Amino acid sequence: MTVRAEPAQHAGMRASNLALVLGEVARTSPVSRAQVAARTGLTKSSVSGLVTDLISAGLIVESAPAAAERGRPATGLGLAPGGAAGLGLEINVDYLAAVVTDLTGAPRYHHVVRRDNRDRAADEVVADLIEVARTATASAASQGLPLAGGCVAVPGLAVDGTLVRAPNLGWPEVDLADAVGEATGLEIDVQNEANLAALGEMWFGAHQHEGEPLRDFVHVSGEIGIGGGIVIGGEVFRGAHAGAGELGHVVVAPDGPRCGCGGHGCLERMAGQQEILARAGVATMSDLTRACEAGDRAALDAVTDAGRHLGVALASVLTLLDPAAIVLGGAFATLAPWLAAATSASVSHHTGAADPPALLVSGLGSDAAVRGAAGTVVRRVIADPAAYLTRHTPR
Numbered sequence: 001m002t003v004r005a006e007p008a009q010h011a012g013m014r015a016s017n018l019a020l021v022l023g024e025v026a027r028t029s030p031v032s033r034a035q036v037a038a039r040t041g042l043t044k045s046s047v048s049g050l051v052t053d054l055i056s057a058g059l060i061v062e063s064a065p066a067a068a069e070r071g072r073p074a075t076g077l078g079l080a081p082g083g084a085a086g087l088g089l090e091i092n093v094d095y096l097a098a099v100v101t102d103l104t105g106a107p108r109y110h111h112v113v114r115r116d117n118r119d120r121a122a123d124e125v126v127a128d129l130i131e132v133a134r135t136a137t138a139s140a141a142s143q144g145l146p147l148a149g150g151c152v153a154v155p156g157l158a159v160d161g162t163l164v165r166a167p168n169l170g171w172p173e174v175d176l177a178d179a180v181g182e183a184t185g186l187e188i189d190v191q192n193e194a195n196l197a198a199l200g201e202m203w204f205g206a207h208q209h210e211g212e213p214l215r216d217f218v219h220v221s222g223e224i225g226i227g228g229g230i231v232i233g234g235e236v237f238r239g240a241h242a243g244a245g246e247l248g249h250v251v252v253a254p255d256g257p258r259c260g261c262g263g264h265g266c267l268e269r270m271a272g273q274q275e276i277l278a279r280a281g282v283a284t285m286s287d288l289t290r291a292c293e294a295g296d297r298a299a300l301d302a303v304t305d306a307g308r309h310l311g312v313a314l315a316s317v318l319t320l321l322d323p324a325a326i327v328l329g330g331a332f333a334t335l336a337p338w339l340a341a342a343t344s345a346s347v348s349h350h351t352g353a354a355d356p357p358a359l360l361v362s363g364l365g366s367d368a369a370v371r372g373a374a375g376t377v378v379r380r381v382i383a384d385p386a387a388y389l390t391r392h393t394p395r
């Protein structure tokens with residue numbers, strides 16, 4: 001495709017029109033050119049030209065016929081499953097993960113390496129992550145999927161591609177964007193795992209509110225650390241210093257034990273995975289679920305106790321934010337059969353509401369963050385296809 005030199009104003013207008021058209025195709029497909037024109041307010045001939053460009057860039061394909069208009073079937077347009085793909089990576093306290101998601105949002109590669117990363121040097125874990133990333137990019141290449149970039153989910157605070165603070169890993173600052181970017185040749189973004197898990201849930205989860213995907217909700221990631229992803233109006237609320245949503249450090253037991261953050265009685269100390277395992281007297285999450293299934297008293301007590309403390313924190317979250325729903329993710333999703341009833345009862349008790357907002361269980365579980373990371377990359381292409389075309393114009 002040749003790119004003509006255009007006045008800046010025209011280039012800017014073309015960029016926003018490309019985004020308008022691709023956004024409409026992403027929202028409802030199959031969709032006809034005429035429907036796109038009607039919904040975007042662009043003329044049929046400009047839509048036609050823009051669609052041609054998006055097809056030659058590999059971002060749109062002609063798909064099944066769209067709904068017949070006045071009895072005349074029109075060709076349907078859809079996102080190209082072979083178009084720009086996203087690489088999602090995750091470093092968590094006890095695993096590394098990679099996902100490749102195609103432009104339609106479908107996962108095309110998924111791999112998890114379980115290993116406790118707490119007693120390991122950052123360099124060593126980053127080297128392992130790069131290995132995981134290389135295997136994922138090789139899989140994308142073998143499937144003919146062009147990667148538009150990557151995003152790493154981290155259990156801590158990330159600023160401009162650097163992991164600044166990760167209390168549960170105890171690492172110094174790590175410039176992940178540079179290290180992973182250099183090794184993979186991709187542009188890499190780094191974001192907090194709880195925020196990405198909330199986005200993953202919004203984009204790929206099954207839950208809805210009044211027939212629409214959730215747009216106002218809080219996603220609770222219960223891994224070794226507990227994080228909250230606050231979504232307001234379809235956007236993650238990050239706070240003034242990117243630290244919003246630290247649900248694990250909300251106080252639920254004022255006289256409770258000291259926490260790694262320096263505070264006392266934080267939710268993470270009362271309902272974190274590590275605390276639940278210790279109280280249940282088991283070593284791993286699979287031991288814990290097995291013990292719960294077998295009706296082991298200590299395991300069930302540990303889980304319901306954690307559920308009650310979680311409910312105390314969520315009661316405040318509901319009062320403060322009035323979300324449409326709270327989604328339990330990560331280990332809390334795994335433990336939901338034994339935990340959710342205690343959490344609901346605790347929420348009702350502390351809010352005084354007989355009918356509090358829905359407490360939902362994520363179907364994505366611990367995959368939400370890495371799915372959200374990959375989704376961030378493809379969503380960016382859909383939001384600004386012109387930027388993608390500039391960087392990835394086919395020969």
Ligand SMILES: [Zn+2]
Pocket residue numbers: 248249250259260261262263264266268
């Ligand atoms: Zn704390």
